[in-house]
Amino acid sequence: MKVVKFGGSSLADSQHFQKVIDIIKADKSRKVVVTSAPGKRFSGDIKVTDLLISYANAVIAGNDYENIVKSIFDRYQEIGEAYSVPADVLTSIHDKLVALPNGKYANDDYLMDAFKAHGERLNAELMAACLTSQGITAKFVDPSTAGIIVTDDPGNASVEEKTYENLGRISLGSDVLVFPGFFGFTEKGDIATFARGGSDITGSILARGFHASLYENFTDVNSIYAANPNIVDDPMPIKKMTYREMRELSYAGFSVFNDEAIIPAIQGQVPINVKNTNNPTAEGTLIVPEENFEIKSPVTGITASNRFAALYLHRYLLNKQVGFTLKILQILAKYGVSYEHMPSGIDDLTIIFDKNQLDDKTIKAMCRDIQAAVQPDNLEWIDDYAIIMVVGEGMRARIGTIENIIRPLADHDIAVHMINQGASRISIMLGTQESDANEAIKQIYNHFFN
The missing domain is CATH 3.40.1160.10 (Acetylglutamate kinase-like)
Structure with a gap:
């Protein structure tokens, strides 16, 4: 049935x-x-x-x-x-x-x-x-x-x-x-x-x-394509994909x-x-389902979404500050705001948000409270932000996939602000300027499919 x-x-x-x-x-x-x-x-x-x-x-x-x-x-x-x-x-x-x-x-x-x-x-x-x-x-x-x-x-x-x-x-x-x-x-x-x-x-x-x-x-x-046909000319149709691949791609823009x-x-x-x-x-x-899925290529699909914004904070010895992140999360809770991702380094922290839950008034108030609570050396709101998702079950067993994704971007002077590989190891997330997103998709697609 x-x-x-x-x-x-x-x-x-x-x-x-x-x-x-x-x-x-x-x-x-x-x-x-x-x-x-x-x-x-x-x-x-x-x-x-x-x-x-x-x-x-x-x-x-x-x-x-x-x-x-x-x-x-x-x-x-x-x-x-x-x-x-x-x-x-x-x-x-x-x-x-x-x-x-x-x-x-x-x-x-x-x-x-x-x-x-x-x-x-x-x-x-x-x-x-x-x-x-x-x-x-x-x-x-x-x-x-x-x-x-x-x-x-x-x-x-x-x-x-x-x-x-x-x-x-x-x-x-x-x-x-x-x-x-x-x-x-x-x-x-x-x-x-x-x-x-x-x-x-x-x-x-x-x-x-x-x-x-x-x-x-x-x-x-006729099918789901490996990339948006409005960005990539005549993209490859996807004949078969897993639930996990579809979920990852849908999150970042597959319509x-x-x-x-x-x-x-x-x-x-x-x-x-x-x-x-x-x-x-x-x-x-x-x-x-993923069980018994036959992998044909390392990458199944590439997509991007411009619905994101980011808050960047820099403070020396941030990794030594007990409760630094907790204070920020309490402020987000105060304004009823959830975050999508939070990549960090020893002195830096980036918090990525879905812009659909924010307005200018909330952004200003939230940034003001964070500045007062944790006193970062630098705080910057980045509205021109896009997330690119490169997804494929074949990435789990392939060494060097990240290099093959980044290389075509570097060759075309496209800056990458954030890289995050999911725990499932079937997706790699890149943060770029919104204005670079479409060109980034083209270059990654050409590298893997052409």
């Missing part, structure tokens, strides 16, 4: 729906389908999720939202009418959209999550009806009915372990089960959404919960998954196949 997930670009309109329906028809083992909300149909279009966010904001602000509701419903109506779904299906979708402002929500965060989640929820209902109209018996499954229980953390919910017990009680008959992605229900019955890649997370949860033989994740690319999305599938040891909705016969990229 396979769990199959389709992204928003694969479900943007009736033409895209037909491709998805053909994919489901082509393989009878595709028994569980996960839908995203309809995405962009063309450049400059608006995703249904973004329209729902506008709808929620209008309700919160007390503004008129009639035109927004019409724009959202028009997207579903176009698809439904193309497949001649029963009129009561579209009526139900419209009624649920109109009723959203009348719901009872614990606060505005839960209101926003309920509105956003309906992009997926309504699209799953519609997909089940469209499949049935095409001769495939399908059933919509609401997360509340399935028992997908999540934490009380709107916008950043995590799945509760009891979800898998609940899913284990669902029998898979002849029907195709259609689940909406992106959200679950709290113990109190409130809708709460996952963070980035929410529908990917739902697919991963269902793959584990139903003990799937394969989790197929359909998107709009196919975020680094948390595949954890349930990893826990269930379910292989993942990333495939293209527009070219479903292409092999795609297979993501598998």
Whole structure:
């Protein structure tokens, strides 16, 4: 049995729906389908999720939202009418959209999550009806009915372990089960959404919960590539990679998954196949457990992220200062800030942050407090900072990999501010200026792949 997930670009309109329906028809083992909300149909279009966010904001602000509701419903109506779904299906979708402002929500965060989640929820209902109209018996499954229980953390919910017990009680008959992605229900019955890649997370949860033989994740690319095609011309497609490689690469910028999305599938040891909705016969990229993985090359992929910033401190005899780091960590805790990495030397310390959790006011206050608490000889905030990840299972057994990564950068006058090899020995992290990141990726890629 396979769990199959389709992204928003694969479900943007009736033409895209037909491709998805053909994919489901082509393989009878595709028994569980996960839908995203309809995405962009063309450049400059608006995703249904973004329209729902506008709808929620209008309700919160007390503004008129009639035109927004019409724009959202028009997207579903176009698809439904193309497949001649029963009129009561579209009526139900419209009624649920109109009723959203009348719901009872614990606060505005839960209101926003309920509105956003309906992009997926309504699209799953519609997909089940469209499949049935095409001769495939399908059933919509609401997360509340399935028992997908999540934490009380709107916008950043995590799945509760009891979800898998609940899913284990669902029998898979002849029907195709259609689940909406992106959200679950709290113990109190409130809708709460996952963070980035929410529908990917739902697919991963269902793959584990139903003990799937394969989790197929359909998107709009033929495979995952060894480097970003916007940076490297015609990069090598990755045919097979491990869970660990995918996690490391996702952390630093691979956009196919975020680094948390595949954890349930990893826990269930379910292989993942990333495939293209527009070219479903292409092999795609297979993501598998590390056990018995056949290594073909030292490096599998190279990526970078510019979402980082760094705080550099210099103080002579820093390594002799008892409690120096503790004082800094207490200040970070005071401002609710976590750090990503903290490479250090005998007189130097660099703390790397995810910029998404910081604003100018917090940075200034935090730096002021650190200066007062530990009195460094030099304190510098570095906003122009990027992290490059070079990842490959083959790096563990290969001597000289770091030299082969650094050499092409030195040959092209690209400065490296930080080097860190992970404990798993399958990744090497480099800190560079943001302005050097793309050129660094090109040079490392050329060295290993060309």
